[in-house]
Amino acid sequence: MATGGPTAAVIAYHNPQILVNVVDLNEQRVAAWNSAHLPIHEDGLLKVVRIARDGTLDTAVSLSGLARTVQLKARQPNLVFSTNVVESIAKADIIFICVNTPTKMQGLGAGSMADVSAVEAATRTVAKHARAGTIIVEKSTVPCGTARMIQDILRHYRPDTSFEVLSNPEFLAEGTAVENLVHPDRILIGSAQSLAGLQAAAVLKNVYAAWVPAGRIVTVNTFSSELAKLVANTMLAQRISSINAVSAMCEEIGLGADVDDVSLAIGKDVRLGPKFLQAGVGFGGSCFEKDILNLAYLARELHLDVVADYWLAILKINEDQRQRFARHVVRELNGSLRGKKIAVLGFAFKDGTNDTRNSIAVHIIKDLASEMPQEIAVFDPGCAPAEILEEVQAIGLTPEQMSRVKICSNWRDCVQDSSAVCILTQWKQFRGRQLGSSGGTTRNTPKPRGPGFAAHAQEECLSEMGIADLEKLSRQEISAPSDDPLGRLKPLAPCPEGCSQCGLGHRSAQSQEAVDWVEVAAMMQEPRWVFDGRNVVNHVELQGLGFRVRGIGKGFHSC
Amino acid sequence: MALFYLWLCSTPRTGNLQFATSAVSAPASSPNLVFTTDLPTSVSEADVVLIAVNTPTKSHGRGAGEATDMAAFEVVTELVSRHANPGTIIVEKSTVPCRTAKLLAIHRPGVHFDVLSNPEFLAAGTAVADLLHADRILIGSSNTPSGHRAAAALASVYASWIPQSRIITTNVFSSELAKLVANAMLAQRISSINSIAAVCDETGADVDEVARAIGADPRIGRQFLRAGIGFGGSCFKKDVLSLVYLAETLVLPEVADYWRAVIAMNEFARNRFVSRVIKGLNNTLAGKKVTVLGYAFKKDTNDTRESPALDIIRSLAEEGPKEIAIFDPLCIPAQIMDEVSGFAGLRALQSRGGRVAVYADAYAACQGSHAVLITTEFDEFKNTPSERTLEHL
Known part of the structure; x- marks a missing residue:
């Protein structure tokens, strides 16, 4: 995902003394960053951007929990979005390169190697204009090895100047970017192991130290850092593929073997840990697959074919898992989907995002469409129907198959008259209104930090962390939840007349409504199959309503 | 009761x-x-x-x-x-x-x-x-x-x-499966980090740094991320293979291959180690003495079942060195000799005119050696910094 904007915003937010310039060649994007409608939707991002970009008002806070009134001084803006690339580079002490690196689609390493041409181009500009x-x-x-490439380019343009x-x-x-930035598990900094390199790492460490505990900032050598990023994502994906491989075995064993029980049992082992052990139809998203392919390509280049194959096996299981799912749907509907309507609930690769790219659902829809059902209806409470359609069109269906795919804007249209419902994203809306949840993991709500505020209360100038604690305190006193309980935010500049963004973003209440499975039972056709690809619904309750239910890794069917 | x-x-x-x-x-x-x-x-x-x-x-x-x-x-x-x-x-x-x-x-x-x-x-x-x-x-x-x-x-x-x-x-079946899966996933962590060690060796990254960086992610966790010559012991390999066999009987070849890769990576790590030793000694062990420190499959045990050292000794013996010296702080020399003659033949032992000798003292085992191989992570084999180094620090 595009990380530059959120990262810059959080750095600026916590370091009011540092001026952060975000430059982009795309004028439209910059205009969006300067407006009320940011180009990226992340919880809490707008507030962070507004505080750093627009500055804050002088505020006096008096709360019953405080001994005296606290004066919050106005903040000056220190986050600037612009297209002044050259000028900003020339003034900077630290330059972050955050350009996009998609997977190469043609030529050497197509489909697996990252395309770094944008990094090259950005580095050239930096090399020409940066201060010594x-x-x-x-x-x-x-x-x-990209750090080395950047170093080479810099040396080529500026042979007499040294850059770290x-x-x-x-x-x-995605979906938790601001939370991840504000409370990171770790910040990884890789540098050359020379004096100058270690000094540069210390400078960057200082920037993060404004809000990240020193123990969470890990400094390593450059190459270890580059590799660690790939390995971390790959090993997360591996956990998912491992548990999905187990889910396949549970289904074949039958006799009550249940992958969720296995996850629970092995998750208690502190050496393995409980996270990322939720079986499902597989992982999607842009990062995991890309990073695995990158790592495998690197191994192949180093003539480590065994290593490359080892990591590619994760993708094989992932692919196999979704194919198996589609196969089960067809098989349970007696081997043919002709004349039947299939409802697909969930399109995004995970809940809490509006990202339609790299979705698992699109592959399953393709497999199902080849069976020529009467209709495949798709609904996702987070994604725009037009974007879903765009993704389905890109997967390469025949016009005849394509004509059978309908994108719905609410669950009722989607499930009406369908013979089977496939749940492919673990949206909480799908758990149902009356029904309890089962299996599905609940997202960890961020734990409130301890009352660190009291310690700095007497200081002249409160840090943003102290102010956040104040806000928490004030929220406890006033009952109406507010994004800005202290009244620090400056009003947003009004949007121009006829702003196209103002109408969007407010999803209709209908699309957010939780699924009522009692109602679904009456709307569907026999045999009322529910294929729960994320183990979100309570199987027993649904069976009580007359559904036939098949989850992932639930070996009950052959009892 | x-x-x-x-x-x-x-x-x-x-x-x-x-x-x-x-x-x-x-x-x-x-x-x-x-x-x-x-x-x-x-x-x-x-x-x-x-x-x-x-x-x-x-x-x-x-x-x-x-x-x-x-x-x-x-x-x-x-x-x-x-x-x-x-x-x-x-x-x-x-x-x-x-x-x-x-x-x-x-x-x-x-x-x-x-x-x-x-x-x-x-x-x-x-x-x-x-x-x-x-x-x-x-x-x-x-x-x-x-x-x-x-x-x-x-x-x-x-x-x-x-x-x-x-x-x-x-x-019942979830419980039986959970045991196999827990061990298979622990073994998988070791194979995963060992595969990264191979990448690090070829590039300039440091696998311990990578392990530290990824271990800081609580979703992955810190434990069982030590790179080495692969896992041994009676459980991991057996349980992974049981899982492989089970997947095969359930006609899930992709799943069987997936878990088998954990074993393949383990063998790869061991073979890579032996290759490096031989390469480091100019591709010939003729006339050279090689010392193997550690025979048990892990530290603080005398359990030698599926110990990586066994395979390494066998591979080294095929290169025909002058001597392979073995020392282990917990395994009894007689037991080691017994096992070595089991997998390499009675005539492999020095006492029978062969090249493998088992020592009761680490220094004697290293005496005149061209290469020392540390194959078990016993604390005894760590280099405690000398006082001069400490002063220097």
Whole structure:
């Protein structure tokens, strides 16, 4: 995902003394960053951007929990979005390169190697205009060795100047980017193991130290840092493929073997841990697959074919898992989908995102469409129907198959008259209104930090962390939840007349409504199959309503 | 309650059976742990029988090298079913492949026994600590009222020292599978980091740094991310292979291949190590002495089963060095010599004119050596910084 904007915003937010310039060649994108409608939707991002970009108002806070009124001084803006690339580079002490690195689609390494041409181009611009001694930080997910490439380009253009290149990979998950940035598990900084390299790493460490405990900032050598980013994502994906491989075995064993029980039991082992052990139809998203392919390509280049094959096996299981799912749907409907309507609930690769790219659902829809059902109806509470359609069109269906795919804007249209419902994303809406949940993992709500506020209360100038604690305190006193309980935010500049963005973003209440499975039972056709690809619904309750239910890794069917 | 704990140290063919039984109903002050060979009496008096026989990997026939050898398990099961009172709860503690719970019911048709699966999660070297402070106790039962009652009875035995929240009750098959999967996923972590070690060797990254960086992610965790020459021991390989075999019998070839890759990577790590040694010595060991420090499969144990050192010694011997010197702080030299002659032939030993010598002293083993190989992570092999280095720091 594009990490530059959120990262810059959080750095600026926590370091009011540092001026953060975000430059992009795309004028439209910059205009969006300067408006009320940011180009990326992340919880809490707008507030962070507004505080740093627009500055804050002078505020006096008096709360019953405080001994005296606290004065919050106005903040000056220190986050600037612009297209002034050259000028900003020339002034900078630290330059972050956060350009996109998609997988190469043609030529050598097509489909598996990352395309670093944008990094090259950005580095050339930096090389031409940066001041001597500027620290260059690569933030993009890049193949190992890219720091060396950046160093080479710099040396080519500026042979007499030395620059330190750091690797500082981002570990953000879509949907929780701001939370991940504000409370990171770790910040990884890779540098050359020379005096100058270690000094540069210390400078960057200081920037993060404004809000990240020192124990969570890990400094390593450049190459280790670049590799660690790939390995971390790959090993997360491996956990999913491992448990999915087990789910296949549970289904074949039958006799009550249940993959969720296995996850629970092995998750209690502290050496393995409980996270990322949720069986399902497989992982999607843009990062896991890309990083696995990158790592495998690197191994292949190093003539380590065994290593490359080892990691590619994760993708094989992932692919196999979704094919098996589609196969089960067809088989349970007596081997033919002709004349039947299939409802697909969930399109995004995970809940809490509006990202339709790299979805598992699109592959399953393709497999199902080849069976020529009467209709495949798709609904996702987070994604725009037009974007879903765009993705389905790109998968390569025949016009005849395509004409059978309908994108719905609510679950009722989707399930009406269908013979089977396939749940492919673990949206909480699908768990049902009356029904309890089972299996599905609940997202960890961020734990509130301890009352660190009291410690700085007497200080002249409160940090944003102290202010956040104040806000928490004030929220406890006023009952109405507010994004800005202290009234610090400056009003947003009004949008121009006829702003196209103002109408969007407010999803209809209908699309957000939880699925009522009692109603679904009455709307569906026999045999009322529910294929629960994320183990989100309570199977027993649904069976009580007359559904036939098949989950992932639930070996009950052959009893 | 009378609890009967049954284990078998060697195969029944040798007739060397050992049993233990404990009578929990006795007053607290009197002994309540009894070791005996009187199987029929003990079993017939027991309310709960725990079966914990050895289940090695089959070495021949169908599924050789992958499937679990159930011979001992079968013999014991038959004996238990013949002598147990109806209603006795039978608990399998052995790591047995799935679907074997039903074996227990075959020998006494018509008599109801509740069969529970209660796999052991012990590591050699820390077994008592693992038992006293278990991460979890897993109890699998059939999904019937009497199955649940039996599970509750066993759970109450554990509840006297294990917090309730750590006792997990599941279906029998989930429980049997969980044991295999837990070990397979631990082995997988080792293979994963070892594959990264290979990448690091070729690039300039440091695998310990990578492990530290990814271990900081709580979703991945810090443990079992030490790169090395691969895992050994009697459990990991066996359990991964059991999983492979099970996947094959379920006609899931992709799944079988997936887990088999964990073993392949382990062998790769070991072979890579041997290649580096040989390459480092200019591709010839002729006339050279090589020292192997560590023979056990991991530190603080004398267990040599599936130890990586065995394979490494075999590979080195094929290169025809002047001498292979072996030292291990816990394994007895006589035992090592016995094993080496087993896999490399009697004539491999120096005492028989061969090239392999086993030392009782590490320094003597290293004397005049061209290369020292550290194959077990014993603390004794770490280089404690000398005082001069410490001052320097």
